[in-house]
Amino acid sequence: MCGIVAAVSTDNVLPILMEGLKRLEYRGYDSAGVALVEAPGKLGRAREVGKVAALERLLTAAPLTGMAGVAHTRWATHGEPSQDNAHPHVSGRVAVVHNGIIENHQALKAELVADGYVFTSATDTEVVAHLVERELKTRGELLAAVDAVVARLEGAYALGVIDADRPDRVVGARHGSPLVVGIAEQGCYLGSDPLALLKVTDRFIYLDDGDLVEATREGCVVHALDAAGRRRPVVREVLRYEHDDMVAGKGEFEHYMLKEIHEQPVAVANALEGRLGSDRVLVEAFGPRARTLLSEARQIHLVACGTSYHAAMVARYWIESLAGVPCQVEIASEYRYRDVAAPPGTLLLTLSQSGETADTLAALRHARKCRPDRYIGALSICNVPGSSLVRESDLSLMTHAGPEIGVASTKAFTTQLTALMLVALGLRQLRGGDEELTARIVHHLRYLPTLLGDTLKLEGEIASLAKRFSDYRHTLFLGRGAQMPIAMEGALKLKEISYIHAEAYAAGELKHGPLALIDASMPVVALAPKDELLEKLKSNLQEVRARGGQLLVFADPESGLEQGDGMTVVKVPGCCRFLAPIAYTVPLQLLAYHVAVARGTDVDQPRNLAKSVTVE
Template sequence: MCGIVGAVAERNIANILLEGLKRLEYRGYDSAGLTVIRDGALHRERQVGKVQALVDAVAVNPEFFDGHIGIAHTRWATHGEPAQRNAHPHVSGKIAVVHNGIVENYAELKEALIAKGYEFTSQTDTEVVAHLINDIYKATPDLLEAVRTVIPLLHGAFALGVIHVDCPEELITVRLGSPLVIGVGIGENFIASDQLALLPVTNRFMYLEEGDIAKLTRSSIQVYANGVEVKRQIHEIDAAQHNADKGEFKHYMLKEIYEQPDAVARTLEMALDSDEPTKLRDDFLQRHEAQLKGIKHVQVIACGTSYHSGLVAKYWFESLIRVPCSVEVASEFRYRNPVVIDNSLVICISQSGETADTLSALRDIQKQSPVGLVSLALCNVPTSSLVRETDVFLPTLAGPEIGVASTKAFTTQLAALMLLLLKVGVIQRRMTDENLRTLLGQLQQLPGQLHASLHLDAPIKVMSEHFEYKKSCLFLGRGLQFPIALEGALKLKEISYIHAEGYAAGELKHGPLALVDKDMPIVVLAPKDSMFDKLKANMQEVHARHGELFVFASQSSQMVAEDRLHVVYVPDVCETLAPIVYSVPVQLLSYHVAVMRGTDVDQPRNLAKSVTVE
């Protein structure tokens, strides 16, 4: 999970590279580096830590980096600790390389290169790539051909950016299993792991396909697939829709929490018609109706937060339209030789659309070719690999999400999944007109309910003071709130570094109750729904053992705060959509606890936003 930026231009590109790295810092922030070609030599700077450390180092001798071609990288460590010697770019002779992904067979390749006399200065797999290209270039002094020759030798998934002092007008790039885009300019061209990095310099992008190799100069872009030159379409995007500034907010995460009412409203507008509020829009997934009509089973594959949205969808699909639904973590699913049922709708959920495990699981399923398979990407990035490799694309219109801890991506995933369920229910006649009208009416109210839930910010901030010095925490929920308990625990551990676990409240007496004592905070999600009375009994089990309860309860629950029982009242919402609304309080709780503990909210340690490696 790293960020690549590269440029070949008529102007000085150092600041372009550094700005691109700042915009990609959500992808990795262990170390950063850049290399430019200037006066017939490679000029390289690498620093451990945030991109700002690299910016400061370059500023000491800016004239060294006044070049017209260069590559840069921000790293999230896979091979080798965060250290200057492990930071990219890696150099071999006159060649510099940046790399995103993993070379699985690097150990064997390294051994062979050492036997040839190459010396290694890092612990990374990337240095192998630099030495290999250098070795082949000696016999084949054509940079594109040298890179093309190296690719079959590398096992794994990767994206590369390569420059050579003897080819000062050529930037070579490769995409195989890791995201990479080309930014198209006038008299200049660029590469990046994410178009977000290049928006200050262009809004025209070319999306490389799996296995593509490209050669960029100032005035040309040549793309090759299987050794044959191919054309890739140039897409123009509206840069205004990709605004990633924090604005008035201290952190991206808080900004993105507050953007949820609008993001969910945008997502709902795909299917809801304000002029006809009792029916779905005719054009919503219209061209996929024949495929969806034959679906008899739903298989959700996802990781992390996206997995939790899939768990909510399981409750919805089975309880509302009686379609069986299975949900699995992609990294487990792909390795257990699973059986995919015929006539399955395989829903792959990923914010970025580049999640390595989810993509690999999808490809494994497609190789099985089950009868009636329909694959659907639920994704926030319409140009992603996942979208290109599935039959159906259902977008989440969250806009850019920069904070590593997902917030608006999660709630828009839930909104989109509900819309999908309604569409399948209508097509397959599994839902009465009355139930459809009821759910559509409730969805129309959802953005307003989310907005009202943001008013809980102040009391939740007060509640969070009880968590500042805690070491562990339990989140409890029942029914549809169990996945939100899992999500709340994930959020807290991600950004505050407090050990947290989510449990189905009915499971307390099967183990977790042993952990409860006066120092263990217990967060409970308690809407007044069909499970509320049973949940109250579970809370009594905690209270009897001197546990301290922090309860998010609906206003109609009539719960009253007392000693070691803290209550924050959440706006009343229907049971079906309550998971979406109750996501907001657990996000705010995690955010305020992290701020009080002084952690890096947007870029928590050891994590990255787009997980493009196993």
């Protein structure tokens, strides 16, 4: 979603703000802007529709200078993309940037209009600017004014606020939308993602919901509500960011997405590091409560959105077949609004790349609030330490994928799958499953990074095939068993970045309706690992060929499938059937990427999409 950067420093903060905005471009946005305190009592502001580069050109022609400022990339929710609707919003001496949604903004706006305030945008954020400006008239101090305002806001928000009369500070607020504080010798910084601030610091405070922070050049003070509802200074732990800043660059690759596809062998190796014994999974490495929670689980509810939901669907096959534990997979945006019949002993397993996905967080909170007697605990699988999902879960299994910049998830997905296989094997071990099979899968897990590296060697062949797809308008993806969610993921990737309509089906469902779509203009992509469903899949493929369909099959070298009229076969390196969903993900990612390149779309920042969906 939107991105926030704010800074107060001993130097001009404009370069820091602009660098932060560039690092947040991956989140998806349609306008950008900055505001600085140029001198006591004087605010300077610049806003532009489109990319950060357009804002940069504007500032080159008319530079701003100041030692305190806020900046923002906006993804339109209230009001169309326009300069008037772009952040920061200004009211008198106050400038505000905001992520999230203020649900009661209409009532607050009516109150402010009656009080004589004039609105120049269609956003909910402008309400906040006017409210803070009004409170400043009576309270005098920015922190007190923001505190009074947030007490009246309903919804989810992260705020960065500056006051032209106080060029030595920035105030931030967090409620339901991520905000971190960066600490450095020369100043203090706020960001919606640590990645935005890695140029100036690697030390961060992750704010809790309800926190206010007052940042100055000397440091920051975090204020939280006590049990009586009063604001009190609190100490929040300062954590060192563990990822190398160099990962923020594209290196030799044309796009972040391609770079991240090629990073998957290393990312998966990182996800496995320290978690495998000689012939078993080291459950203790998951965390202090892992053995208890996994041992006591009688049913697992897997809850996620988008790509993470597809990973959860694969995990259901693994957990039920390897550990015999019943699983229920739910889309978080549905789960949070359902009266879920969770039996006693249910373990809630949530997945989110960012740890800030609004629907997944809400589902976790809903489950804890509505049926606390039925859930033994919550396990999260996530890529961002210190994120809300991690902090609110009883146990977290970090994927260690490193920052993922491309909006279409790649390495975050395969590392989620890797972590989920570790969970499935951990559940199996604690239930006394066949040790020989466990040891065999662990052996194959050790070679999984090598397998993914070998699979990446198919890129040249896939890039050539992708050119055939650039003129198609529709594509059908087929898979069986645990490959069916991978087919869904392949379809999602293709539609996300190439804008080709794509659907996925369990191959056995062809004759129940989708077969009516098959003709020469409908390409069909199928996944054919060597498993117990291969012969069934071959029959499904013959149904397609008999109706003139054009098949692209990713197949095991020993599948017996060969090139022929209407069928192109790409041989994927042979692998353990349990790990095939991870291996077969890679060629589908490469196919989507090269089709998108052939069509000339914006691969890293596809239209209408954002990296971290932090509003409902």
